[in-house]
Amino acid sequence: MRRRTFLGGLLAGLLAPRTARSATDKLLVVYLARGGWDPSFVFDPHFGDGVENDPGSSVQTAGGLSWAAASSRPSVSSFLQQHSSRAAIINGLSVGSISHQMCTRLVFTASRATDAPDFPTALGALSGSELALPTVLLSGPRYPGSLGGAQVSLNPTLSSIGAETLNPDIEAFLRSEADRRGPEGHAVALERLSSFVENSSELAVNEGAGWATRLDAGLQALALGLSRCVVVQGTTPVLSSWDSHSDNRGNQDRCFENGFSELALISERLDALGLRDRAVVLALSEMGRTPRKNSSDGKDHWPYTSLMAWGSGVVAGMHGRTDTTLAALPIDDGLLTPARLAGGLLERFDVDPAPLYGDATPWRGLWS
Numbered sequence: 001m002r003r004r005t006f007l008g009g010l011l012a013g014l015l016a017p018r019t020a021r022s023a024t025d026k027l028l029v030v031y032l033a034r035g036g037w038d039p040s041f042v043f044d045p046h047f048g049d050g051v052e053n054d055p056g057s058s059v060q061t062a063g064g065l066s067w068a069a070a071s072s073r074p075s076v077s078s079f080l081q082q083h084s085s086r087a088a089i090i091n092g093l094s095v096g097s098i099s100h101q102m103c104t105r106l107v108f109t110a111s112r113a114t115d116a117p118d119f120p121t122a123l124g125a126l127s128g129s130e131l132a133l134p135t136v137l138l139s140g141p142r143y144p145g146s147l148g149g150a151q152v153s154l155n156p157t158l159s160s161i162g163a164e165t166l167n168p169d170i171e172a173f174l175r176s177e178a179d180r181r182g183p184e185g186h187a188v189a190l191e192r193l194s195s196f197v198e199n200s201s202e203l204a205v206n207e208g209a210g211w212a213t214r215l216d217a218g219l220q221a222l223a224l225g226l227s228r229c230v231v232v233q234g235t236t237p238v239l240s241s242w243d244s245h246s247d248n249r250g251n252q253d254r255c256f257e258n259g260f261s262e263l264a265l266i267s268e269r270l271d272a273l274g275l276r277d278r279a280v281v282l283a284l285s286e287m288g289r290t291p292r293k294n295s296s297d298g299k300d301h302w303p304y305t306s307l308m309a310w311g312s313g314v315v316a317g318m319h320g321r322t323d324t325t326l327a328a329l330p331i332d333d334g335l336l337t338p339a340r341l342a343g344g345l346l347e348r349f350d351v352d353p354a355p356l357y358g359d360a361t362p363w364r365g366l367w368s
Contacts, residue, residue: 029270029281031232031284032234032284035254039326042073042327054249073260076091079264087309088308108338117144120137120231133227140231140254141233164268223275236254306320332365333361334361
């Protein structure tokens with residue numbers, strides 16, 4: 001269907017006034033390092049207690065942060081030094097599995113149920129349902145669950161925005177929202193999207209576009225008031241993997257250097273778009289690595305991991321601890337689980353987490 005026909009048909013006869021986006025609207029960017037990073041390699045350094053980490057690293061500090069630094073990964077220290085006043089490292093997230101598939105589901109949904117929505121989708125549905133594209137998935141896992149109408153996958157490209165046909169996912173989403181909410185309830189969001197499609201090229205991404213180009217398109221969706229949340233999976237260097245069952249040092253070293261260069265790009269783009277004071281970035285991996293190496297000089301799966309957050313409302317510094325086996329220690333009267341983490345995040349966006357996460361006590365220590 002031609003975009004002008006589709007959008008024009010939905011908007012025909014609607015005279016609802018355009019309402020301005022609130023300057024206090026909060027935004028979220030989720031970055032996934034898929035494969036399982038080794039927290040002891042950067043976020044959770046252990047020296048002299050039996051944990052095998054990078055022997056070429058040393059502890060470096062800035063502000064309230066401390067990390068394992070090495071000359072082979074300068075992007076790590078550069079980023080953490082620059083963001084030390086507004087970034088938090090959280091150690092000891094207890095995932096509850098060592099399977100890639102299940103760990104990813106648990107980190108995103110806090111549930112083993114196949115119909116449970118991931119937290120970015122829930123956040124978009126419950127805090128941004130008036131937006132044209134509440135949650136945008138650029139790349140990575142997709143668990144829309146019962147709230148699937150709020151998540152639009154733009155994977156692998158956004159090639160049809162700005163072209164003669166509308167992206168099928170966007171078209172299906174807009175149709176379902178128009179049917180569900182009625183024209184008056186969704187007119188403003190449709191007008192905003194229609195205006196953008198007709199008059200701008202910021203989201204015009206061709207088939208085969210690179211990671212940075214697609215990232216720009218997703219962040220533009222935030223800046224234009226189309227979306228509340230963007231999810232993107234990071235890349236890995238050629239012949240490297242976070243899933244470092246062999247050559248843990250080489251793989252983790254290259255992946256952390258590449259990953260922090262991508263996080264720096266996200267930060268730069270958000271600043272350039274004027275979103276510094278509105279956006280929160282959450283960088284995570286679905287699992288950690290064992291405290292000791294295997295016979296292939298690698299590390300295997302571990303059910304405890306670390307994550308990082310920076311941006312609006314984040315309490316900067318170090319949160320959580322692990323013991324000499326890299327097992328999580330209690331934080332604020334209990335282990336930090338995906339349900340507690342997501343619950344605190346949803347509360348930050350003024351969403352009640354109880355319907356999704358039951359009696360799991362939201363972890364509020366990350367938020368001011």
